[in-house]
Amino acid sequence: DTAVSQTPKYLVTQMGNDKSIKCEQNLGHDTMYWYKQDSKKFLKIMFSYNNKELIINETVPNRFSPKSPDKAHLNLHINSLELGDSAVYFCASSSGQGYYEQYFGPGTRLTVT
Amino acid sequence: DAKTTQPPSMDCAEGRAANLPCNHSTISGNEYVYWYRQIHSQGPQYIIHGLKNNETNEMASLIITEDRKSSTLILPHATLRDTAVYYCIVRVDSNNDMRFGAGTRLTVKP
Numbered sequence: 001d002t003a004v005s006q007t008p009k010y011l012v013t014q015m016g017n018d019k020s021i022k023c024e025q026n027l028g029h030d031t032m033y034w035y036k037q038d039s040k041k042f043l044k045i046m047f048s049y050n051n052k053e054l055i056i057n058e059t060v061p062n063r064f065s066p067k068s069p070d071k072a073h074l075n076l077h078i079n080s081l082e083l084g085d086s087a088v089y090f091c092a093s094s095s096g097q098g099y100y101e102q103y104f105g106p107g108t109r110l111t112v113t
Numbered sequence: 114d115a116k117t118t119q120p121p122s123m124d125c126a127e128g129r130a131a132n133l134p135c136n137h138s139t140i141s142g143n144e145y146v147y148w149y150r151q152i153h154s155q156g157p158q159y160i161i162h163g164l165k166n167n168e169t170n171e172m173a174s175l176i177i178t179e180d181r182k183s184s185t186l187i188l189p190h191a192t193l194r195d196t197a198v199y200y201c202i203v204r205v206d207s208n209n210d211m212r213f214g215a216g217t218r219l220t221v222k223p
Contacts, residue, residue, distance in 0.1 A: 004156070033210065041198070043157065043213040056210055090156050100147060102211060104156025 003027050004105035006091050012111045013081055021076045021108045023091030031055070032074035033092040033102065034066060043090070049074055050097050081112045117201045122218040125195075131188040133217050135201030138182040144205050146177060148186045149213070150197040157200065157213070160186065191221045 004025045013019050025032065033056075034046040048056035052068040063079045078085060091105040118136040125131040137146065147162040161168055161175045163184075168175045174187040188195055200216040 042215065043151075043200075045210040045212065048210055092156070100145070100162045101159040102157075104158070107154070107156055 004091055004093055004103050006089075006105040006108050008108060009106065010109050010111075012113065014113055015081055015083060017081050018077070018079045019081060019110070020078070021089055021091075021110070023074050023076070023105060024072055025091075025093040025103070025105075026072065027093055027095070027103060029093035029095050029103070030071060031094045031097055031099070032068065032071075033094075034074065034076050035090040035092060035104075037088045037090060037107070039087070047074075047076075055097065078110075081110075083112050086110055086112045117203055117214055119199075119201050119214065119217045121215065122220070124220050124222055125188075125191045127193060127221055127223050128190055131186075131191040131195065131219055131221070133186040133188075133199050133201075133219060134183065135186070136183045137201070137203045140181050140203050141205070144203045146175065146181075146184050147202040147204060147211065148173070148175065149200045149202065149211065150195075151200070151216070152194075152197040157211075160199075191219075193221050193223065195219065196221045 007022045031050045033048045037043045047066045049068045065077045067075045088107045088109050090107045092102040094102045148160040149157040151157045163175045177184045198216040200213050
């Protein structure tokens with residue numbers, strides 16, 4: 001069974017559209033994250049949720065809005081997509097805040113044309 | 114969190130030990146050293162972490178110098194599947210995120 005899953009794996013869309021990426025973990029973890037890996041391969045934290053509560057919100061445009069309906073899910077909704085949003089987005093989870101081991105999903109490659 | 118410096122790339126022969134260095138000269142007393150790796154097109158994977166003692170698990174060993182200003186990740190018998198980008202991260206244990214740098218691209222060659 002996949003520990004952290006993301007859908008879709010690939011997402012191609014046009015500028016100005018709104019899209020969502022879903023993330024689910026079946027590990028029973030309390031904390032979930034979204035990371036962005038750009039074309040230069042730098043991986044940066046975007047958001048962190050603990051028990052459905054936002055803990056970290058890095059300097060991310062407010063077009064990006066995470067939604068956590070329950071502890072097992074953290075979805076990422078992006079409004080008014082821009083070319084610069086093209087990247088690979090990774091969801092991750094850990095068993096608690098600050099826990100050393102984060103489990104990452106397979107990533108969603110978003111391409112904005 | 115302290116900054117880390119890693120060589121951009123390294124090669125290693127299959128079956129030999131891979132020794133990946135990391136400098137973290139500004140590390141604070143309460144900051145841990147973490148290692149993750151990212152195999153091509155996959156999400157990062159936790160390898161090992163430590164504070165000041167050397168650590169070993171089924172994947173690797175972590176050697177931290179006495180002054181804690183540098184560390185080395187050792188893969189004892191590298192295989193082709195160990196080809197990946199290896200990230201050294203220094204972080205206060207209570208922080209909620211991992212801040213990844215550029216990492217070291219390790220290529221294991223037959």
